[in-house]
Amino acid sequence: MSAQQRFFSSKVLSGDSAMAVESYDLFGNERQKQACIQTYAPHRRAISAYLQEYLLQLFNGAQCDVSMSGFNLVTPKTRPTEKSNKLWLKATLAGQPEAAFLAMDVATLHAFSVLFLGGVLREPVKELDTATLTETEYRLAFQLLKQLVRAFHSTQETSKQAEITCEVITADALPAQGWLLTTSFAITINGHTFNWHFWWPVSEEAVQTSKITPAAKTLTPLLTTIPVRLRIVLSEQSLPLDMMANLSVGDVLPLELPDPTPALIGDNLCLEGRIAEHRGSLVYQITNLKSS
8 A cells, every 4th residue: 555545535435336325314305305296196197097088089099008207306407408309398377486397309299290180100200390390289289288287286186277378498498496396208109109208396385394204313313323433632743854754763752741631523622631540541531521
């Protein structure tokens, strides 16, 4: 082992090592998010069934299989990369400042319009961009988004059907703040699978008021068993570098015991005391406890 390896240690962990390290949700942030997600999780099956029934009618009885991913709660700080072949839509409910968002490939919307007009899907589905969309396809996209919003709106135990306004946006128009519940849909029709991504607004109040298990009950027993290294400083010396270079075996350095003698955990002073003798052994007798 080199001198550099002996005296310096890296505090940076590799990705694989970091993933294996046990972590603790000290402030309850992650548990708060999961508690909020759990209020929506029981509605996944109902939302999927609602959407599947709607698509069955929309596509003239074509058999549809809707698969919905699990929910995640995110803050949209990292914006998705804008792509010319992806359509971004925004839906706003009357009287509510928050909005829902939908992202889908233009080729998916074109395929849906073929089915809507009674056509048959053929291989392969062409790569298209928004410039190729017709007014009819835009209206179809708005209707699909409105049905998703109605499905999610029904989970909030309100019978009022608010008016929904839809518009086309770009990816950088997503909000920079707030919480969004996100999920994705995979729709399989006649052997063709299409994917959507959907974001539903969640208020800060809903996240903060979600019931979680207090961390103190689980952390207190754990913290009391964590070992710490107590360092008692008997003496410290400052020597010029030239004197250090000339030291040899047998040389004597004078020591002066500090009074009081400090004891530290890391760099934090926690105890003060003095060196004493007890039953023939040197011991450290505590004279002062440091509250800090």
